[in-house]
Structure formats: structure tokens, C-alpha cells
Amino acid sequence: MRRLIKPFKPPRAASAATLRHFSADPQPSPDLSTPVSQTLSLLQITDPSSWPTNSDLNSLLSSLSAPSVLKITRQLPNCQNALHFFNHLKTNSHLSDSAPLAFQAVLELTMRENPDCPGKLYELFVSSKDQNTPLSVNAGTLLIKCFSRAKMLDEMIMVFDAIDDEMKNTDVLNLVIAGLLRWGRVDDALKLLEEMFEPDSCCQPNTNTVGIVFSSILKRNWCGRSVTDEEIYNLVSRFGEHGVSLSGFCLTQVIMRFCRNGDCDKAWTVLHEGMNSGSDVEVASCNALLTGLGQNHDFSRMNLLMKEMKEKGVEPNVVTYGIMIKHLCKFRRMDEALEVLEKMRDGELGVEPDVVIYNTSIDGLCKVGRHEEGLKLMERMRLESKCEPNTITYNCLIDGFCKAGEIARGRELFEQMKKEGVELNVITINTLLDGMCKHGMVSSAMEFFSDMREKGLKGNVVSYTALITAFCNANNIDKAMKLFDEMRENGCSPDAVVYYSLISGLSQAGRMDDATFILSKMKEAGFCLDIVGYNILIGGFCRKNKLDKASEILKDMENSGLKPDRVTYNMLLSFFCSNGDFTHAHRVMRKMIDEGLTPTVVTYGALINAYCSNDHLDAAMKIFRDMRSSSKVPPNTVIYNILIDSLCKNDDVEVALSLMDDMKDKGVRPNSNTYNALFRGLQQSNWFEKALEYMDQMTEQACNPDYVTMEILTEWLSAVGQTEKLRKFVQGSRVSDSTTEK
Structure with a gap:
């Protein structure tokens, strides 16, 4: 342990309560008829300076055992007298064997008189060490406890090293490990623990060691470095190799930690090692693992664990079955959950369902839309199981009916709650x-x-x-x-x-x-507003034609650490397009690309629509051709519709018809707006036969005509005396003489 010693630091004071805990209780008045009482009397009535020459005193001391000397020292009036007595024993070679126990008493008296000064104890320890006084186990234990509580860890280790190796035992090592862990010296504690694990160690770990180690490293307010799951797993295994098992509480905490960190395999292994070693595994540990397995929806291992629990004599309780039902409900396996509930109610499982289990089942039914079944289950709960519905029961049902749109039924349950006196x-x-x-x-x-x-x-x-x-x-x-x-x-x-x-x-x-x-x-x-909120504001100012305000919001967004996204750029581009400002629109598009954002079909659509609206059809068609040839964003129905409508309005019906063929080749489905634009163009060009072909195509593609379609065709076909074809079209029959499929 000398490798753990660090330079001495000034001792820190411990609390009075801490040190008083270790001080010896005052002893009753001595009986003068015994050698012990005679020796004590002589020590109290003579001056310490005369002790070396007092033959009666030294004769009595020579006849006393070491425990008797300890008893005498403890009954001296103060620690100063006790220290003089200790020094007297040290200077007499035939009395020095009793010095270690006398020193122990000196420490006890010092602690009684100076409960707030561990520094005084350290001075006494250093002095005894300089005098080569062996440190008894009890004295060492006393100092280790004191220095540990005072956070004087280096001094604590010095005391541990001063105890003779043959006198050290597991209890002493446990105290040192506890002190190191208490103040976060994890690595030092683990090194010492590793020495205990050595095959030739005379201080093998025991159940106290396990409790000290795991109660420390599993604390929520743990002050040391983070202990990894792998380290914890290895510690459990090492203790198991030495035949030492974790307590039920510690095992549960370890399993909960592994499961919380997503490592149910480690939790499974640890629990089964405990089961197979013959340890008394508690149901709480099994419940912790069941919870973790349920979160991973590992129902096969959940069922296996339930079977193993019964085989090992670990009786499932209401919490166990509650966990099973909860996770079955969570993953919408309601029939399985209800099957477990029925077995509980029928007495097959030896555990009756409580209100929590009923509420879990009712909530599960409501969440999958089976709220009527949930309502019936509440009634059975009341009548058959003598479990009264509570606020949670009704809240689950009300939520189920409301989510299904049955608000009136939800209100009825609300009124029923009030009538039955269930707290709202x-x-x-x-x-x-x-x-x-x-x-x-x-x-x-x-x-x-x-x-x-x-x-x-x-x-x-x-x-x-x-x-x-x-x-x-x-x-x-x-x-x-x-x-x-x-x-x-x-x-x-x-x-x-x-x-x-x-x-x-x-x-x-x-x-x-x-x-x-x-x-x-x-x-x-x-x-802080997110990107969606900022986009809403920017869009609002763009619609109000307030670019300066939109720019302010954009700047505020960027100052908040948010970068514009595709929606932001598309809104700005649409704004410039709607105002015919194509220069700024293209700048926005270039900046969007420079920022690594691929233009979307909305981006291209905004530009194409703006060019079409401003009679720049050639520019619109150029963008369209770029989309088809080089862009990763293919034109959609909306873009085709914009172009077909503009082409027809400009008497370029032939080009519009070629776009209809292009749509078919690309697998883009036309809609009623597509056909409406085409019918207007064909009507304007008086291309009646072609219109009939596209009416048939519209029927074949199950594209239902809207009121605009009917308005165009009714006016046109009536004017040319072809109302019969309009009737057939409405009925879904062919109207064209051509059989050529378009």
C-alpha cells in the first residue's frame, strides 16, 4: 500500500460527533484491593517524573498483563497522564511489550478530550512511529476510521501501512476501501481490492466487502470517477469466484443499471450466476431484469425468466405480473396481456390483480381503440375483484373515448366520476x-x-x-x-x-x-424558437411584402445558431419570383446550393411559375429541360400543369401535347387540372378529335372530372352538337373513334 501514500497534507478537523463515536467510555472508580487498582492509585498520587525510580510501581507493572495495562491507561485522568505513562513503558525494556496497548488507550483518551482535532491524533501516530512502537490492530482501526471520516486519506493509508502485515485482516482492509471509495479514490480502492482477490491473500473478501464496494459505486451522488459497466460486471464475477454473493438490494441495483444502459445481456448473466450459485435471489432482482427485457420487447426471455423463477423457488408477486402486463400493453399485445390478467383473476397464478394492473390493462385497451372493452373491464373490476376504480381508471377511459371522437361518452364518464365521489x-x-x-x-x-x-x-x-x-x-x-x-x-x-x-x-x-x-x-x-417557427415568421412577412422585416427575422434566426433550410430558401425565392425579381431569385438559389442544400421541386416550381406568369415561357422551358436532363429532382405533376397551361394559353398546343407524352414516359400521373388546361387549349385550337382522345384517356386513368372539366366540355360539346359524347363521358364510356392509346 506504500504506493498509495502521497505527500502529507495538513490534517482537517472532523466533527465532534464523528470522533466522540470512537472515544472510550469513562471507567468507574478503581477497587484498591487488586494489582490493577493499586497500580492506578500509585500513578495518580505520584509525579510522572518519579515513575522511573518508583520500585513499587515498576514491580506492580512487571506483574501485569498487557490487557491490564490497557485497562489502567484508560482510567488515567487525562490524555497527558496517559501519554506520560506510555512513554514510561517505552523507556523500560521489560515493560515495552505493553506499550502498544497503552498507546491505544492514549488515542482513545485524546479523542475524548479533543473530538474536533484529528491533527492531534496524527501527531501522536507520527511520534509512536518514530519510537518504533508497533501499532495494534485496534489502535490502527481507530485511526483509520478517524482519518477516513476526516477525509485524511493519505494519513489513513500511512496508518494501514504501519500495521504489521500478519495482524491485518479483512475487516481492516474493508475500512480502508470504504474510506477510499467514500472520497472518490476509486482506482486506489480497486487496487487494494485486487490484492484481496489474490489466491495467496490472507485477507479474502467477505459479504461486508461486497456491501461496501457496491453501496459506494452505485450511489446516485457518487463523487468518484465514473465506474464503467464492464468494471462492475468484472467485480461481480470476481466476488463470485471467491464465493461471495451480492445482497439482494445490491444485485437489484446492478441489474437496474445494466438494463438502464441497454445491456440486458450482462444483467441476465449476473442474475443467473446468482441463481446458479445457490444464493437467495429476491423477486425484486427478477423484476428489475423483467423490466429491462420488456423495454427491449424481449418477450421470449421474459417468459423464460418467469419459468426459471418458479423452478428456483422465487415466487412472482403482483409487481412481477404488473411488469409483464405493462410491457405487453405497451407493444399492443393486448390479447396476451388480457390472458395473464384472466389467469390472475382465476387464481391460477396465486396472485390477485390490484387496481394498478387493472388500470394498465384498461389504458392498453383504450390506446388500441378497444375502449368499449376497457369500460366493460372496469365494471368487472368493480364487481368481481372488489377493486374500486380510481381517478386513473376514469382518466384512461375518458382519454380513450375522446381520442375516438366520442366526446359525449367521455362527458358521461366524467359525470359518473363526480357521482361516485372519485376525485377529479x-x-x-x-x-x-x-x-x-x-x-x-x-x-x-x-x-x-x-x-x-x-x-x-x-x-x-x-x-x-x-x-x-x-x-x-x-x-x-x-x-x-x-x-x-x-x-x-x-x-x-x-x-x-x-x-x-x-x-x-x-x-x-x-x-x-x-x-x-x-x-x-x-x-x-x-x-428559443426553432427553424419551423422562424420560417413561419419569414413566410408571414414575405406574404405581407415586407422584405426588410423578413430579413431581420432571418438575421435573428442565424444569430440564434440556426441555419436557413430548404423551406427558408424556397420562401425567399418564391417572394422574389412573385415580384418578378429573377436576379435575386437566382442569387437565393445559388446561395442555397452553396450551403449544400439541394433545390427541391418546390424551388424549381416557384421559378417556372414565375417565368410563366411573366410571359418568359422560353426561360421556364429551359429550367424544365435542365430538371429533366441534369437535376436529381424530376418534374412533378404541378410543374407539368404550369407549363401545359402556359403553353396552351400561348397557342403552343403541340408542345403541350408533347409534355403529356413526356408525363406518360416518365410515369408522372396527370390530374384533372392537367386535363382542364389541355382541354382549354384544344378548344381554342378547335381540335375536337384530339379532345375526344384525351377524354378517353382521362376515363381509362380513372381521373374524375371536376366542375371545371364539365364546364369546359359542356360549353364546347354543346356548341358542336356532340352532347351524346358528353353523356357517354360522364357514364365512363369511350367517346373517341380512335383506338390508339395515348
Whole structure:
């Protein structure tokens, strides 16, 4: 252990309670009829300077055993007298064998008189070491405990090294390891532990060693370096090789740690090593492993472990079956979960289901849309198992019915709760509010919320979030803002979702100044807007034709550490395109590419639409051809529609028809807008036969005509006396004489 010694540091004071714990209790008055009492009397009535020449005293001391000398020293009036007595013994060769025990008593008296000064004990230790006084195990133990609690670890190790190797035992090593671990000296503790593991070690580890090591390294407030899972696993194995098992609590903690870190294999091995070694494995350890396996949906090993538990005599409890049912429900294996529940109810498993298991099963049924079964299970729970439904039971059912859109049934359950005296909580209210809001019943939700507040049930941030979001989606921004103000007045701090909903709603409504104000309040509250929120603001200012404001938001976004994404660039490009500013539009596109962002079909669509709208059809077609030949983004139906419509309006029907062929070759499906644009062009060119062919093609592709299609064709076919063909077209029959497939 000398390799662990570091330069001496000034000793630190320990608490009075700490040191007083080790001090010897005062002894009763001596009986003068014994040699011990006679010796003690002489020591108390004579001056220490006369002890060396006092023949009576030395004669008595020569006849006493070492334990008797310890007893005498402990009863001296103070530590100074005891120290004089110790020095007297050291200077007399025929009395020096008793000195180590006398020194032990000196330490005890010093601790009693100086409970806040471990430094005094260190001085005594150094002095005894200089005098070559052997340190007894008890004295060493006392100093090790004292220095350990005072965080004087280097001094503690010096004491350990001073104890004769033949006198050291497992208990002493355990104390040193405990001290090292307590103050984070992990590596030193593990080195000492490794020495205990050596085959020739006379200090083999015991159950106390295991408890000390694992209770330290598994603490939540552990102050030492992080101990890896691999190190923990190896420690468990090494202790097992020495026939020492972890306690049930420590084993459970180790398994929970491995499972939490995603290593169920290690947890499985550790548990089974404990089982196979004959140790008393507790059900809590098995439950911990079942939880980890369930999170990995390893149901095969869960079932195997359940079987092994019974074989090893580890009786599953209600928690065990609760874990099984919980994870089966979580992964929507409801029939299996209900099968376990039925076996519990029938008494096959020897454990009756409790309200937690029923609630888990009911919640699982509701989450997979089987809320009616959940409701029936609640009734069976009440009648057959004598388990009364609680708030959680009803909340699960209300949530299930609300998510299914059956708000009225949810309200019925709410009223039933009140009637039965089941406590309502804010989750109950929020569940109903959320259901109403998501199914368009915003007015009913607001009325319900007001009614609850009148009855003393206050909402929280979730309540206000649901209502504010609903009013924003319904474009009732004034009501949303009123709720926002009310929320803050009631001391309910808005969360990020509330701010986002308001910014989005205000931007959609064109109230950009209000949206910017909400952004400032959001920042004051310590929230940061994400890229989606910034894009909403930039888009809003672009729609209001306020490029300067959009630029400010863009700069703010970049200062927040967010880079523009494709959506950002597409919005800016669309803005410039809509204003006919193609120079800036192309600059935006180049910057987008320079930033490593591939233009999307929306990017190209914005440019093509802008060029078409500004009668630059050649430029639009050039971009289209570039997309087909070199771009990784192929044209979609929208882009073809824009070009076909523009070509037809410019009497380039032949080119438009070639694009229809191109769509077919590329596998791009035309829609009613495609055909409508083409029919207008064909009508303008009076190309009736070609129109009939495309009417047949439209029918073959199951592309349903819309009202625009019918308006164009009705006007045209009526004018040329071909209403019968229109009737056939509506009925889905062929109208063209040609059989050529287009």
C-alpha cells in the first residue's frame, strides 16, 4: 500500500460527533484491593517524573498483563497522564511489550478530550512511529476510521501501512476501501481490492466487502470517477469466484443499471450466476431484469425468466405480473396481456390483480381503440375483484373515448366520476379539453373550462395550451390572445407550445406585429424558437411584402445558431419570383446550393411559375429541360400543369401535347387540372378529335372530372352538337373513334 501514500497534507478537523463515536467510555472508580487498582492509585498520587525510580510501581507493572495495562491507561485522568505513562513503558525494556496497548488507550483518551482535532491524533501516530512502537490492530482501526471520516486519506493509508502485515485482516482492509471509495479514490480502492482477490491473500473478501464496494459505486451522488459497466460486471464475477454473493438490494441495483444502459445481456448473466450459485435471489432482482427485457420487447426471455423463477423457488408477486402486463400493453399485445390478467383473476397464478394492473390493462385497451372493452373491464373490476376504480381508471377511459371522437361518452364518464365521489384532477379536465378541441368543439371546451374554474378546479399550462392552439387553428386569434393574457395573469407560465401556436396563428392571420411581440415575450421567458417557427415568421412577412422585416427575422434566426433550410430558401425565392425579381431569385438559389442544400421541386416550381406568369415561357422551358436532363429532382405533376397551361394559353398546343407524352414516359400521373388546361387549349385550337382522345384517356386513368372539366366540355360539346359524347363521358364510356392509346 506504500504506493498509495502521497505527500502529507495538513490534517482537517472532523466533527465532534464523528470522533466522540470512537472515544472510550469513562471507567468507574478503581477497587484498591487488586494489582490493577493499586497500580492506578500509585500513578495518580505520584509525579510522572518519579515513575522511573518508583520500585513499587515498576514491580506492580512487571506483574501485569498487557490487557491490564490497557485497562489502567484508560482510567488515567487525562490524555497527558496517559501519554506520560506510555512513554514510561517505552523507556523500560521489560515493560515495552505493553506499550502498544497503552498507546491505544492514549488515542482513545485524546479523542475524548479533543473530538474536533484529528491533527492531534496524527501527531501522536507520527511520534509512536518514530519510537518504533508497533501499532495494534485496534489502535490502527481507530485511526483509520478517524482519518477516513476526516477525509485524511493519505494519513489513513500511512496508518494501514504501519500495521504489521500478519495482524491485518479483512475487516481492516474493508475500512480502508470504504474510506477510499467514500472520497472518490476509486482506482486506489480497486487496487487494494485486487490484492484481496489474490489466491495467496490472507485477507479474502467477505459479504461486508461486497456491501461496501457496491453501496459506494452505485450511489446516485457518487463523487468518484465514473465506474464503467464492464468494471462492475468484472467485480461481480470476481466476488463470485471467491464465493461471495451480492445482497439482494445490491444485485437489484446492478441489474437496474445494466438494463438502464441497454445491456440486458450482462444483467441476465449476473442474475443467473446468482441463481446458479445457490444464493437467495429476491423477486425484486427478477423484476428489475423483467423490466429491462420488456423495454427491449424481449418477450421470449421474459417468459423464460418467469419459468426459471418458479423452478428456483422465487415466487412472482403482483409487481412481477404488473411488469409483464405493462410491457405487453405497451407493444399492443393486448390479447396476451388480457390472458395473464384472466389467469390472475382465476387464481391460477396465486396472485390477485390490484387496481394498478387493472388500470394498465384498461389504458392498453383504450390506446388500441378497444375502449368499449376497457369500460366493460372496469365494471368487472368493480364487481368481481372488489377493486374500486380510481381517478386513473376514469382518466384512461375518458382519454380513450375522446381520442375516438366520442366526446359525449367521455362527458358521461366524467359525470359518473363526480357521482361516485372519485376525485377529479387537472388531468381529467385536460383530457376532456383536448378531446373537444381536437374534434372542433372549441366553444364547448371553453364552456366546460369556465364551468370547472367556477367549481374551484384550476387549469394548468396544458389546459391553456389546448384552448389557445384550438382557437388559433379556428382563426379566432383575439380569443387566443385573451386566453394568453389570462394565463399569465393567473401565474401560469406559458410553455414553448403556446408561444409557437400564437406565432403560427398570428402569422397566418397576417398580424405580423403581434407575432413579433409574442416572439419577444417567448425570448424573455427563456424559450428559443426553432427553424419551423422562424420560417413561419419569414413566410408571414414575405406574404405581407415586407422584405426588410423578413430579413431581420432571418438575421435573428442565424444569430440564434440556426441555419436557413430548404423551406427558408424556397420562401425567399418564391417572394422574389412573385415580384418578378429573377436576379435575386437566382442569387437565393445559388446561395442555397452553396450551403449544400439541394433545390427541391418546390424551388424549381416557384421559378417556372414565375417565368410563366411573366410571359418568359422560353426561360421556364429551359429550367424544365435542365430538371429533366441534369437535376436529381424530376418534374412533378404541378410543374407539368404550369407549363401545359402556359403553353396552351400561348397557342403552343403541340408542345403541350408533347409534355403529356413526356408525363406518360416518365410515369408522372396527370390530374384533372392537367386535363382542364389541355382541354382549354384544344378548344381554342378547335381540335375536337384530339379532345375526344384525351377524354378517353382521362376515363381509362380513372381521373374524375371536376366542375371545371364539365364546364369546359359542356360549353364546347354543346356548341358542336356532340352532347351524346358528353353523356357517354360522364357514364365512363369511350367517346373517341380512335383506338390508339395515348
